[in-house]
Amino acid sequence: MSQLLPVFPLPNLILYPGSLVPLHLFEPRYRKMMEDMLAADQSELIAGTLLPGWEEDYFESPALFPVAGVGKIQQVRQDEAGNFNLILCGMHRMQIVSEPERDDTVTPYRKVMVEKLEEEEVASAEALDEAEGLLLALQALAGSSANHAVGKTINYLADVLLVQLPLGMQEKLDLFAVVDARARARAVLKAWADLQRGELPPPAASGPGFSPDRN
Template identity: 25%
Template sequence: MQVGNRAYRVEADIPEVVPVFPLEGALLLPGTQLPLNIFEPRYLAMIDDCLAGDRVIGIIQPALEHGSAHQGKVADLCPVGCLGRITSLGEAGDGRYVITLSGIARFRVIEEVPSGRKPYRCCRISPFLGDLHDSLEAADVDRAALLASFRAYLDANNLEADWKSVERASTATLVNSLAMMSPYGPAEKQALLEAGDLKTRAETLIAITEFALVRDSDDFDQILQ
């Protein structure tokens, strides 16, 4: 996989220890891009250090329930995250960085490691090596079912889409983009991240969407009653 000016082909191309950015509800997938607005001092320091190094950050969700980290606890981390390389950076002029991360590969956390005087957290990781290579997984995806589910969601919420762009997108791009754009919660986003392959991710997204449509319909029926 080529990401920016760097190729990631084998495990040796991936750092063993990476800084991690715990971000609830965020989803980064291989081959996709995630824009981020960085303003906390510890993460500004992390970006500075990354720019001086291999430019790689691990995006991962906190495992604790929302709010518990504010009660004096350091939030546990989900077991799986995704590596991203900083491929775009701008200075906002007010101390913020506006960056774009390009997804490289998912990873499993082996252990959190002491970060010394650094204000951010670091983890030893094991990458999902299959994410580094192009595959034929897209051929197994039921694209028609995915698009039908997407259209049903848009119709139920009175939303529009650029269908010409949707139809032109590759199946892999379509699955991963819809997963990242989906308005679902942290648990659903984590399920989409941890899906074993593209086919499973598409099926998971369809199932989550269908459940949301039924749930919203039930809520509407109850209001009418």
Template identity: 30%
Template sequence: MGAILPVFPLGTVLFPGLVLPLHIFEERYRTLVRDLVATTDDDPHEFGVVTMRQGLEVPIGFESESGDGDGEPPDGPPVDAAQLYDVGCTAELRQVTELPDGRFDIVTVGRRRFRLLSIAADTQPYLTAEVEWLPDEEPGDPIAGLLAPRVLAAFRTYLDLLRPDSEVLDQVPEDPTVLSHLIAATAQLTTDERHDLLAAPDTATRLRAELRLLNREAGLLARVRAVPVPLSDLARPVSPN
């Protein structure tokens, strides 16, 4: 049997080491925050973040800083494991601010990856799931060390094409795993692509995938920038005059 973990279904993919602020207003998730804060053990106060599959409409119970928010309503249909991507990441509580009306603003940081096995029995007011922990990625992989500079160069090229004034790489992480998570969270990718990067078995595999994705995106951006007229003009009908 796997570990039982409280989980938030969200419309975003969380990666280890990345910051995720959340605004908590649904009562069941307020209860979760209070339960986490009240624990006295030395283990991290964490919950799982799992991504909802696209096309599923679930009423909002909490929201991220960007407005993403998904969660089953108190009296609505339960969330099924099939509605969720199977790999998620825990969010460790770093800062909790309780508002006068009982809502919470919290700041969390991604910590460790897990695979979702099933939705657990309804023993808590909030969603819980049975999960298995994915192995930690070992530092010092020589292949990842060789790939990291190539992926970083591709990422710089991509950002220069996307937004030349970007400050994302003002401080570049030296660790290839941290770099791979930063790129996965920052690049404009589909939810499927982000999830696949989170689920990659090791850093080298993730970096290889990112190199392919970044080269693809940079090629698309370069072609768009090569168009000599505004793209909006291309949608206008040709004048008969």
């Protein structure tokens, strides 16, 4: 079933299920988005990823990657300047199916029609080889701080490793879009092995860095 949800687009964010992401909203259009969401008692928000070339029309509607994470707002606070600070908790993957036209004078922020991508949860005990490989890779990257991931699902482990790998954003997004958890885990582990062997090129530059005056 399709849903129409507001979208907060960024060029370097992947919101995976179980992740907690702090966001600071200060552009007028996104402040209006939060005001509308609070007034409607709405707590779900799409974290869209902007595709390369977004800088050219950032203030319009630059292209979004068609698979995105939907998050539930866990905390929200408005400061004295009217800006919003919030914590977004990733819930599941969504397919962006369309973006309706809007009246900027009424809704200056973007909304998208999305459909949930059903994903079966795979316990670590059901995929021991993948679980061991993912945990070893996480420990190599993060040391003892990776111990919190012991016992987590393959779905979660693959996503955590994916976002930490030094890959280009497009490569990360392509892996994020793999809905089958086992297949995603194997693909992420292959990318990790290729990096270890030096078989992957360094991440391609995606243009100017994300400007701090945009959110």
